[in-house]
Amino acid sequence: MRRAIGILPFVMLAVFIMAACAGPRSEVSGASVSPSTGPVPRVRATSPATMSPAPSVDAAFAKWLKDFKADAARQGIRQATIDRALKDVHPVQKILERDRNQPEFTLTLDIYRSRVITPTNIAVGRRKLAQYEPLLQSVAAKYGVQPRFIVAIWGIETRYGAVKPTSPIIPALATLAFDTRRPDYFRNELMQALRMLDAGYATQPELNGSWAGAMGQPQFMPSSYMDFAQDWDGDGRRDIWENPGDVFASIANYLASKGWSGNETWGRPVLLAPELREGLVNLQRQKKSGCKAIDLLTEPRSLPEWQAMGVRRLDGSPLPTRDIQASLVMPELTNGQAFLVYRNYESILRYNCAHFYALTVGALSDMIGGG
Numbered sequence: 546m547r548r549a550i551g552i553l554p555f556v557m558l559a560v561f562i563m564a565a566c567a568g569p570r571s572e573v574s575g576a577s578v579s580p581s582t583g584p585v586p587r588v589r590a591t592s593p594a595t596m597s598p599a600p601s602v603d604a605a606f607a608k609w610l611k612d613f614k615a616d617a618a619r620q621g622i623r624q625a626t627i628d629r630a631l632k633d634v635h636p637v638q639k640i641l642e643r644d645r646n647q648p649e650f651t652l653t654l655d656i657y658r659s660r661v662i663t664p665t666n667i668a669v670g671r672r673k674l675a676q677y678e679p680l681l682q683s684v685a686a687k688y689g690v691q692p693r694f695i696v697a698i699w700g701i702e703t704r705y706g707a708v709k710p711t712s713p714i715i716p717a718l719a720t721l722a723f724d725t726r727r728p729d730y731f732r733n734e735l736m737q738a739l740r741m742l743d744a745g746y747a748t749q750p751e752l753n754g755s756w757a758g759a760m761g762q763p764q765f766m767p768s769s770y771m772d773f774a775q776d777w778d779g780d781g782r783r784d785i786w787e788n789p790g791d792v793f794a795s796i797a798n799y800l801a802s803k804g805w806s807g808n809e810t811w812g813r814p815v816l817l818a819p820e821l822r823e824g825l826v827n828l829q830r831q832k833k834s835g836c837k838a839i840d841l842l843t844e845p846r847s848l849p850e851w852q853a854m855g856v857r858r859l860d861g862s863p864l865p866t867r868d869i870q871a872s873l874v875m876p877e878l879t880n881g882q883a884f885l886v887y888r889n890y891e892s893i894l895r896y897n898c899a900h901f902y903a904l905t906v907g908a909l910s911d912m913i914g915g916g
């Protein structure tokens with residue numbers, strides 16, 4: 546993985562995002578596999594560079610797979626689907642290695658953001674916004690999500706659809722479900738992938754994605770596909786792989802279902818009084834949301850309250866007087882930049898539970914613009 550990092554900045558970014566993830570779709574990140582990387586070699590590959598598993602791994606996996614197949618049958622998935630989907634599936638050693646060796650947080654927010662928000666990515670985002678404006682406006686009207694946010698997420702996940710991850714997701718999900726780190730999460734995702742096949746939502750050759758199973762231009766996990774993907778053009782298929790309307794509507798529907806407010810933005814960078822910076826930890830929420838990044842936000846307060854506590858716009862001027870609830874976030878703790886974020890920011894964190902991701906979506910959406 547580190548070898549690829551040097552070659553492909555986007556892969557590194559995606560891996561970095563992944564390291565911070567905990568949300569429903571965010572066990573993985575977007576654009577985490579470059580089209581040039583190709584399918585990940587299987588454990589049984591004979592390449593000298595590929596580690597061979599101990600025989601006991603194969604035996605343990607075979608037992609696990611037998612149990613999973615029986616479970617899938619009990620859950621009503623047709624035997625033919627199960628047999629076809631899981632034929633010749635083996636644990637993928639490289640995926641186990643990636644999952645167990647996710648890199649430390651070494652990027653700063655500035656570096657991270659500058660690698661995602663390049664002049665090219667901004668220019669392409671603006672061009673896509675113009676190219677698809679009528680479609681995006683229609684989607685925005687239905688779901689109440691501003692086009693610039695849909696385009697920003699699309700751009701960050703798969704570079705506006707240009708990146709097409711090519712790892713078969715069934716072996717990837719089976720490997721991660723068999724692994725001991727997060728078996729329940731990935732077992733459910735594998736089951737949902739089988740449901741997609743059983744229902745004819747996708748064919749097995751179409752089920753390609755990132756190394757951890759995120760699919761299509763919005764990088765949905767199978768469970769997110771089942772729950773949130775949309776058939777915008779009404780052709781009977783929720784095509785998050787190729788159909789722009791389906792892609793946009795699926796992203797918008799996901800955000801809308803996570804509480805998006807179409808007449809608010811995401812937040813803004815701010816200046817803090819020094820004592821507020823030091824005392825931030827005392828203001829953090831006590832609840833557990835399932836997303837660590839959300840738990841690290843402060844309890845929401847009104848803008849006038851934050852103003853009274855010493856928060857200002859970046860230029861030092863007073864905050865807007867608008868009656869809106871905001872939380873304070875400092876993703877790099879006491880030394881880094883501070884942001885006041887609104888309700889929509891949490892919706893972005895539900896898409897991918899990482900502050901760097903959500904802040905970058907916000908910043909890119911501001912630069913793409915368009916309301």
Ligand SMILES: [Ca+2]
Pocket residue numbers: 775776777778779780781782783784788791
């Ligand atoms: Ca469709």
